Amino acid sequence: MVDFDLVVIGSGPAGEWGAVQAALAGKRVAVVEREPVLGGTAANTGTLPSKTLRETSLHLSGLKARGLYSVETTLRHEATVSDFLFRERRVKDMERARIAGNLERHGVQVVLGTGSLVDEHTVRVTRQGQPDLHLKGAFILVATGSTPFRPPIYPFDDPRVHDSDEVLEIGRLPTSLVVVGGGVIGCEYACMFAALGIPVTLVELRPELLPFLDDEFSALLAQRMEALGIRMRFGQSVEKVEVPAACETPIHLTLSSGEEVATDQVLVASGRSANTEGLGLCELGVKLGSRGQVEVGPGYQTSVPHIYAVGDVIGFPALASTSMDQARIAVEHAFGLGGPTRMPTILPYGIYTIPEVSMAGETEEGLRAKGIPYVAGRAPFSTNPRGQIIGEMCGMLKLLFHRESLKLLGVHVLGEQASELVHVGLVAMLTGSTARLFLETCFNYPTLTEAYKAATFDAMDHLKHGTV
Ligand SMILES: Cc1cc2nc3c(=O)[nH]c(=O)nc-3n(C[C@H](O)[C@H](O)[C@H](O)COP(=O)(O)OP(=O)(O)OC[C@H]3O[C@@H](n4cnc5c(N)ncnc54)[C@H](O)[C@@H]3O)c2cc1C
Ligand SMILES: NC(=O)c1ccc[n+]([C@@H]2O[C@H](COP(=O)([O-])OP(=O)(O)OC[C@H]3O[C@@H](n4cnc5c(N)ncnc54)[C@H](O)[C@@H]3O)[C@@H](O)[C@H]2O)c1
Numbered sequence: 001m002v003d004f005d006l007v008v009i010g011s012g013p014a015g016e017w018g019a020v021q022a023a024l025a026g027k028r029v030a031v032v033e034r035e036p037v038l039g040g041t042a043a044n045t046g047t048l049p050s051k052t053l054r055e056t057s058l059h060l061s062g063l064k065a066r067g068l069y070s071v072e073t074t075l076r077h078e079a080t081v082s083d084f085l086f087r088e089r090r091v092k093d094m095e096r097a098r099i100a101g102n103l104e105r106h107g108v109q110v111v112l113g114t115g116s117l118v119d120e121h122t123v124r125v126t127r128q129g130q131p132d133l134h135l136k137g138a139f140i141l142v143a144t145g146s147t148p149f150r151p152p153i154y155p156f157d158d159p160r161v162h163d164s165d166e167v168l169e170i171g172r173l174p175t176s177l178v179v180v181g182g183g184v185i186g187c188e189y190a191c192m193f194a195a196l197g198i199p200v201t202l203v204e205l206r207p208e209l210l211p212f213l214d215d216e217f218s219a220l221l222a223q224r225m226e227a228l229g230i231r232m233r234f235g236q237s238v239e240k241v242e243v244p245a246a247c248e249t250p251i252h253l254t255l256s257s258g259e260e261v262a263t264d265q266v267l268v269a270s271g272r273s274a275n276t277e278g279l280g281l282c283e284l285g286v287k288l289g290s291r292g293q294v295e296v297g298p299g300y301q302t303s304v305p306h307i308y309a310v311g312d313v314i315g316f317p318a319l320a321s322t323s324m325d326q327a328r329i330a331v332e333h334a335f336g337l338g339g340p341t342r343m344p345t346i347l348p349y350g351i352y353t354i355p356e357v358s359m360a361g362e363t364e365e366g367l368r369a370k371g372i373p374y375v376a377g378r379a380p381f382s383t384n385p386r387g388q389i390i391g392e393m394c395g396m397l398k399l400l401f402h403r404e405s406l407k408l409l410g411v412h413v414l415g416e417q418a419s420e421l422v423h424v425g426l427v428a429m430l431t432g433s434t435a436r437l438f439l440e441t442c443f444n445y446p447t448l449t450e451a452y453k454a455a456t457f458d459a460m461d462h463l464k465h466g467t468v
Contacts, residue, residue, distance in 0.1 A: 007137030012040020014143035014311030018327030181270035299333025350419030373403035377459025385446035
């Protein structure tokens with residue numbers, strides 16, 4: 001039995017940063033990881049691999065150059081799956097090495113094996129070909145993440161049927177692809193494959209894309225995705241799947257509308273499930289929600305006070321960004337370190353579709369539902385000099401201000417660098433800033449960020465004319 005102040009189960013962003021935060025405070029920390037590599041979904045199968053593939057597909061397809069030179073650049077026909085995956089593997093390797101270095105530098109002990117709780121303070125680590133280890137922790141941090149949900153109608157053992165983990169192991173690029181699920185993962189992958197010139201059909205149960213977005217931006221994104229060649233099938237699901245043994249014979253899907261779709265490959269991205277199975281949480285009285293996610297209270301404490309849970313395993317918002325901060329907060333709470341014990345009230349969302357979309361704060365629909373008077377200001381990138389220079393003709397920034405106080409309430413961006421640009425508005429909201437901030441700030445010229453000033457002027461015009 002080895003004694004620690006904190007035993008962390010899982011080495012994704014939540015596990016890594018929870019462990020480091022505790023180690024920085026002088027605590028003895030162990031991280032248990034069941035995979036042979038560190039980094040979880042963010043480093044290995046999710047965030048970084050998918051973002052790297054996005055850049056690769058933009059590069060291989062020459063898509064970025066199209067707006068600039070009006071040339072019809074198409075995918076180099078000899079592009080192979082190894083071209084496609086080359087940089088993804090490099091980025092992944094570098095991130096794994098960074099995490100190992102970070103944990104080592106802070107004196108965190110890494111134990112490879114599958115962790116489960118045998119009692120309230122003891123984590124058993126099951127290791128292949130080696131005896132079990134028992135680690136005692138004054139506190140336990142559950143950071144076991146999530147895995148793709150696999151609806152039973154799909155034969156995932158067929159090499160042409162993928163979930164979002166397996167798509168990173170594809171043996172060849174599809175000649176056509178059906179993506180099931182128009183959530184963030186489905187939209188991002190649909191764009192990447194469509195950018196490569198592959199015919200993509202996106203099947204989404206809901207009548208619209210990403211309903212948490214401002215309606216205007218959800219519709220704009222759908223338009224841009226259609227312009228990229230993606231066939232949208234809203235309000236539908238897949239009822240029947242026929243996968244012939246011969247891989248040259250197309251897969252046959254029957255949609256709920258009765259439409260038949262023939263496709264080379266299928267990517268199923270219809271949600272994820274929390275990794276709680278076999279952890280022994282229920283046996284200890286830790287409450288789980290309807291989808292297996294761990295229920296937590298303030299400070300990410302579970303119903304067993306010295307067991308904390310953070311990241312994807314607790315469900316929404318299930319982002320790498322929020323997982324890291326939740327973990328830092330949980331450690332602050334557990335050890336009473338005096339730092340922040342709750343998340344910021346406004347979180348940013350970055351969606352790496354083509355084009356990118358990002359938002360923070362309120363949507364127009366949200367403000368209307370709450371009866372908050374507002375004024376909107378828009379700045380299309382086509383009228384922004386930097387937008388002209390880089391050929392970003394479809395992007396837009398929209399700002400939502402309180403109609404009386406002029407406090408910034410929401411920021412929405414679609415286009416190049418959207419997930420970076422949103423941070424200006426995010427910080428403005430977190431500091432309670434008003435339209436004056438943008439009117440009085442001198443921005444670099446020419447930049448996309450300047451759009452903040454243009455959108456603010458537009459909002460002031462609306463105020464003057466009594467429009468929204
Ligand atoms: C395709 C895709 C793209 C994404 N893109 C973004 C993005 O752009 N931005 C963003 O912020 N988020 C993104 N996400 C979400 C992000 O990856 C997750 O929110 C984040 O990885 C969650 O971190 P975590 O530490 O909670 O869990 P994970 O990263 O899943 O890590 C959990 C770790 O726990 C280990 N583990 C599980 N059970 C055990 C056990 N019993 N014993 C030992 N170890 C165990 C797992 O092996 C894993 O290493 C994306 C996700 C996907 C799938
Ligand atoms: N850029 C980012 O921040 C980013 C990128 C990727 C993933 N993620 C995170 O990963 C998590 C999981 O993403 P996800 O896209 O798998 O899940 P999701 O729950 O966000 O989306 C699943 C989508 O599939 C649809 N769906 C469900 N069943 C269906 C069916 N039978 N037929 C057709 N459509 C169906 C749902 O309506 C939904 O739109 C998200 O919570 C997200 O936070 C974040």
